[in-house]
Amino acid sequence: MAALVLGLVLFLGLHSTRIFAEGWRTQTMESFGEKEYKLLYSVLSVAGFALLVWGYGLARHNPVILWNQPPVWTRHLASLLTLAAFVLLVAAYVPGNAIKAKARHPMILGVKVWALAHLISNNTLADLLLFGSFLVWAVLDYRAARRRERTLATVIDAGPLSRTILTVVVGVVAWAVFAMWAHRVLIGVSPLGR
Template structure:
């Protein structure tokens, strides 16, 4: 569990700089330059991510069961994850109504993904992993909305075409991940079987 926690501290810590130390971030970018900052940020994030994957794998070898979720929670998690994938796509597809309305759909997608997985899993390592991501997403969304208000950020209106593209891309990515990649990469088939 120590490796998992260290990975979460590094990965989510790097992704929390704008939440807790935006001024320091600005000064550091001015000192290192944009490329230097991105390089350091990427290195810390990759090390953290690697430790999360390794630590989670280690923790799953000796699972500590906290509770046994009902089967319906797994189905609810699948729905939440589908919406999370659509939100993730909406963060990148230009001029879609989801981003125009929600402003930070990727962070909301992380919230849904983490919350759904907390409902559907009952082991201690799951609670640490998904609980940490849920807490980060809540704090990050709040900080991002505060920055938007302070800067007077205006988001471009979305179009129906952009919205449909975001929904289709997100749904296809979810299906590929749910039916094939989740089992191959994580060892769990979330929908009970693979095609």
Template sequence: MDILLLGLVLFFAAHSVSIVSDPWRDRKVANMGEGLWKGLYSLVSIAGFVLIVWGFGLARLDPVILYTPPEWLRRVAMVLLVPVFPLLLAAYLPGRIQAAARHPMLAAVKLWAFAHLLANGTLADLLLFGTFLVWAVLDRISMKHRIQRALPGLPPSRTNDIIAVIGGLALYAAFVFWLHGWLIGVPLAGTRLINLE
């Protein structure tokens, strides 16, 4: 559990600088140069992410069960996850989805984390998904009080919305039927989780 906690601290320390003090971040970028700042940010983020993956995998070997979700909550979670990938793509594909969601990536993270908290009940799940959920909520609140930096993306268009929806649903299907089992070690397709009979 210590490795997971260390990974969460590193990852979210890097991702929370703007939440805590955007002016401090801007001063550091000005002093260090944007390239060096982005390099250090990336190194800390990647190190944190690797530790999160490793630590979560270790924690799953000897899980501390806090609660056992009923089957219907797992089905609710699967439904909540449907818009996650379209929202993630919409963050970089400006259109009506991005305008309506305002911060589609944070909306996607909140849905992803909340759905996983509904479907999983170990201490490691609570730490991992709970931290992501709290961070996304705090980041969204902080955005009301700071100037937003532009994200790279294409010019706004209806085509972007179509790409975000079709591409996002294709990614969702890929995760349900293959990638979740391959990457996470927890297959979803063919299990009772998505068997709605």
């Protein structure tokens, strides 16, 4: 469990600088140089992510059960929520789509939805630590991002309907591939119960 906690602290800690230490982040970037800062940030982020994935895998070998197995319907709800999370994730990268214009920060919202989906359908201490931490982080990060956005008066163009349709189609296809194949291969669990 220590590796999972250390990975979460490193990964989410780095990703929290804009929430808690915007001034420090700006000063550090200026003193290191933007490229150097981003390189170090990326290397440490990958290390933190690898550590939390490894730690979560280790914790799953000897799980600490917190409550009875959630009902089957929570797994179905989680699948629907992760479908929405995939569409939100894609919306962050497709320029000029209405989902991004409305949600403002679709990737962060996608993380919120993904974390909530996994919290309701799992029952171990490792699940609570991993998904609970990401949910709390996403709530705080979304609030900070909206605050920055109001200060800058950012406007996001909704673009043509075709971009929004493309966003939804790519998100649904990515979710289907992950739910029907990749989740089992990478995580060892089939979310659709196959």
